[in-house]
Amino acid sequence: MDFKTKLQKTIARNNSLLCVGLDPDSASIEGALDVVSFNKRVVDRTADFVCAYKPNSAFFESYGLDGPKFLKLTIGYIKGKYPDIPIILDAKRADIGSSSEMYARQVFDFLDADAVTLNPYLGEDSLEPFLKRKEKGAIILCRTSNPSAKDLQDIKADGEPLFIKVAKKVVAWDKKYKNLLMVVGATYPNDLKKIREIAPQMTFLVPGIGEQGGDLENTLKNGLKGDGTGLIISATRSIIYAQDPRSAAKKLRDEINKHR
Amino acid sequence: MDFKTKLQKTIARNNSLLCVGLDPDSASIEGALDVVSFNKRVVDRTADFVCAYKPNSAFFESYGLDGPKFLKLTIGYIKGKYPDIPIILDAKRADIGSSSEMYARQVFDFLDADAVTLNPYLGEDSLEPFLKRKEKGAIILCRTSNPSAKDLQDIKADGEPLFIKVAKKVVAWDKKYKNLLMVVGATYPNDLKKIREIAPQMTFLVPGIGEQGGDLENTLKNGLKGDGTGLIISATRSIIYAQDPRSAAKKLRDEINKHR
Numbered sequence: 001m002d003f004k005t006k007l008q009k010t011i012a013r014n015n016s017l018l019c020v021g022l023d024p025d026s027a028s029i030e031g032a033l034d035v036v037s038f039n040k041r042v043v044d045r046t047a048d049f050v051c052a053y054k055p056n057s058a059f060f061e062s063y064g065l066d067g068p069k070f071l072k073l074t075i076g077y078i079k080g081k082y083p084d085i086p087i088i089l090d091a092k093r094a095d096i097g098s099s100s101e102m103y104a105r106q107v108f109d110f111l112d113a114d115a116v117t118l119n120p121y122l123g124e125d126s127l128e129p130f131l132k133r134k135e136k137g138a139i140i141l142c143r144t145s146n147p148s149a150k151d152l153q154d155i156k157a158d159g160e161p162l163f164i165k166v167a168k169k170v171v172a173w174d175k176k177y178k179n180l181l182m183v184v185g186a187t188y189p190n191d192l193k194k195i196r197e198i199a200p201q202m203t204f205l206v207p208g209i210g211e212q213g214g215d216l217e218n219t220l221k222n223g224l225k226g227d228g229t230g231l232i233i234s235a236t237r238s239i240i241y242a243q244d245p246r247s248a249a250k251k252l253r254d255e256i257n258k259h260r
Numbered sequence: 261m262d263f264k265t266k267l268q269k270t271i272a273r274n275n276s277l278l279c280v281g282l283d284p285d286s287a288s289i290e291g292a293l294d295v296v297s298f299n300k301r302v303v304d305r306t307a308d309f310v311c312a313y314k315p316n317s318a319f320f321e322s323y324g325l326d327g328p329k330f331l332k333l334t335i336g337y338i339k340g341k342y343p344d345i346p347i348i349l350d351a352k353r354a355d356i357g358s359s360s361e362m363y364a365r366q367v368f369d370f371l372d373a374d375a376v377t378l379n380p381y382l383g384e385d386s387l388e389p390f391l392k393r394k395e396k397g398a399i400i401l402c403r404t405s406n407p408s409a410k411d412l413q414d415i416k417a418d419g420e421p422l423f424i425k426v427a428k429k430v431v432a433w434d435k436k437y438k439n440l441l442m443v444v445g446a447t448y449p450n451d452l453k454k455i456r457e458i459a460p461q462m463t464f465l466v467p468g469i470g471e472q473g474g475d476l477e478n479t480l481k482n483g484l485k486g487d488g489t490g491l492i493i494s495a496t497r498s499i500i501y502a503q504d505p506r507s508a509a510k511k512l513r514d515e516i517n518k519h520r
Contacts, residue, residue, distance in 0.1 A: 023359070058355055058362035064370040065332070068325050092355050094379065095318055096406040096467075099283070099350075102318035110324040119354065121381045121401060123408025141381060146356040148383030155425055157417045165415055207356075 003114045003137035003179065006086045007203070011051045011229055013084065016253045017260070019205070020046050021090070021236030022055040022074060026063075028241055035063065039074040042240045046249040047082050054205075054234055055113075057091040068110075075111055088205065088232075089113035092141065094126045101129040108136055115139055117183060117205070120166050124173060131177040138180050140170045142195060145185025145208030163191065167198045174202065181205055184223070186214025186233070193222035196230075203230050209252075210238040220259040228260040263374045263397035263439065266346045267463070271311045271489055273344065277520070278513045279465070280306050281350070281496030282315040282334060286323075288501055295323065299334040302500045306509040307342050314465075314494055315373075317351040328370075335371055348465065348492075349373035352401065354386045361389040368396055375399055377443060377465070380426050384433060391437040398440050400430045402455060405445025405468030423451065427458045434462065441465055444483070446474025446493070453482035456490075463490050469512075470498040480519040488520040 001009075011017060022042065024035045033041070043053065060071040075087055089111060093103045107116045107130075115137025118127055130138045143153060143163040153163040167182065174180035182199065184192050186208035195204070204223060208214035216233070223231045233256055242248035261269075271277060282302065284295045293301070303313065320331040335347055349371060353363045367376045367390075375397025378387055390398045403413060403423045413423040427442065434440035442459065444452050446468035455464070464483060468474035476493070483491045493516055502508035 025362075056355075056359055056362075058359035058366075061328075061366040062362040062370070064366065065328050067366070068321075068327055072325070090355075090359075092379075093352075095316075095350075095352050096404065096472075099316055099318035102285075102316075102322040106318075106321040106324065106327070110322075119352075119379050119381050121379050121412055122404050122406060123411030123413070125406050125408035126404075144356065144382050144386075146382060146385050148385035151383030151429060152381055152422075152426065153383070155417045155422065157415045157422070162412075162415065162417070162422065166412065169411060212356075 002135045003086055004203070006084065006114060007051060008229070010084055010086060014049060014051060015257065016049050016051045017229070017231050017233050017256050018050050018249060018253045019052040019054050019088065019232045019234040020050050020239050020249060021234050022053055022240065023059045023236050025059060035070045036073045040077050042245050043078055043082070045246040046239060047085065049249040049253040050085060052086045052088055052232055053078055054088040054090050057089060072111055075113060079112060086114040088115040088117065088137070088139065090117045092117050092119050094119040094122050096122065097125050097129060100126050104129040104133065108133055115181070117141065120169070127173070131173065131179065134179055136179060139205050140180060140182050142166050142170060142182040143184045143188055143191050145187045145212050145214065149185065164194060164198065167195045171199050171202065183207065186216065186219040187212055189215050189218035189222050192219060196223055200225070203232060205232045205234060207234045209233055210235050216255065217259055220256065224260060262395045263346055264463070266344065266374060267311060268489070270344055270346060274309060274311060275517065276309055276311045276513045277489070277491050277493050277516050278310050278509060279312040279314050279348065279492045279494040280310050280499050280509060281494050282313055282500065283319045283496050285319060295330045296333045300337050302505050303338055303342070305506040306499060307345065309509040309513040310345060312346045312348055312492055313338055314348040314350050317349060332371055335373060339372060346374040348375045348377065348397070348399065350377050352377050352379050354379040354382050356382065357385050357389060360386050364389040364393065368393055375441070377401065380429070387433070391433065391439065394439055396439060398437070399465050400426070400440060400442050402426050402430060402442040403444045403448055403451050405447045405472050405474065409445065424454060424458065427455045431459050431462065443467065446476065446479040447472055449475050449478035449482050452479060456483055460485070463492060465492045465494060467494045469493055470495050476515065477519055480516065484520060
């Protein structure tokens, strides 16, 4: 089953657009739990309320020698116990073709992720080793959630900002490869509206709700497709470090659904 | 000693602008050599003729569980035996700040690289965790060597291509942080000339000589600073898979020096 189909089925089954980010920071993990046990506990408590999990490669890599092991064990646990829930590796990769091919092998063959986030700055041939994996999802950065997103993404080109040009390219690439999505931060709900106009059928991964101050109501109003899908709302710290991750995930899932 | 100083000293000592890329591909490594032994052999044979080594994270990551070990052992070997030669990790990272902080820890604290390549699409705050490490080098993608570089980098903004805007931003960031360099592909020597005009004092990491067909003579003519430095010419497959890596490195080092 390809990534988009797997995602749609889990959205329907759990009635959820919530994606829980897995950014295990040893400084924030309480007690004697190891990283993998911490992730397993978060997953077990939230699996009824999510449409996807999003492990963040940066946090795993910071564990040095054990990084790939912790990441593979985390993904393997989800795949074994909750095989219907798709896994997005947040890695923001891109390099020239032969190097991107190596990254694709690591992400899809070794780690067995269902989708990956990618950076568009090097253009189509840098993404192609990921795009050609038809059963996998390729999620391209368009409008990121951080304040400095403006540095490049707002540069005006023919009267429109660069992120609009990128959105148009992603739509064109998706016509060819069929397996693309975009990252659009919740911190820019007006930009989300413009991108939705350009890409009426595409699904967006939306970080920035919670700590980063994204506006959930306007994000949903401006980003949802007519059928109440088309958005993957990502939340991390507010769920995984909550006193009760199960309640936190259910509450945010339900809050999202109020506006669908 | 900071990265720029270390680089200048090794350029002078080995009379070389050549950087050897370490992209160990198991499909190309002959005989029974393991990855780390292969890298050690390349390093031992080329260390007299280089100004830097550039291990490529993608190739190491493709080894799965062993990736960080192979990379750390390779870097550790160079640091132990050839402590004067700087190590550039080619990783093309960038993420929102808290994630970039984790990448910076992995690259600089765990792996002990001297510099890293970075992607500018997310803007200054995504680079800041690297830039604030004053003793390390931050090498920002400006004009990449691949054919699809044009997809985003040639988009016209106020009458000039995006990569020119990026070059100007890198120059501005370098005024603030002092530890920046840029990636400029040898496959676009005319663009290199324009970037040199914008950044007369900056050092560029230049991939694309060799397999990618970059033009060495025009690259040097258009990119060198008045003092015969300012470029790090990167070559990989033509050296590491040569019958005789020592001769191949010496020959390319000398060919570069003919035009300095």
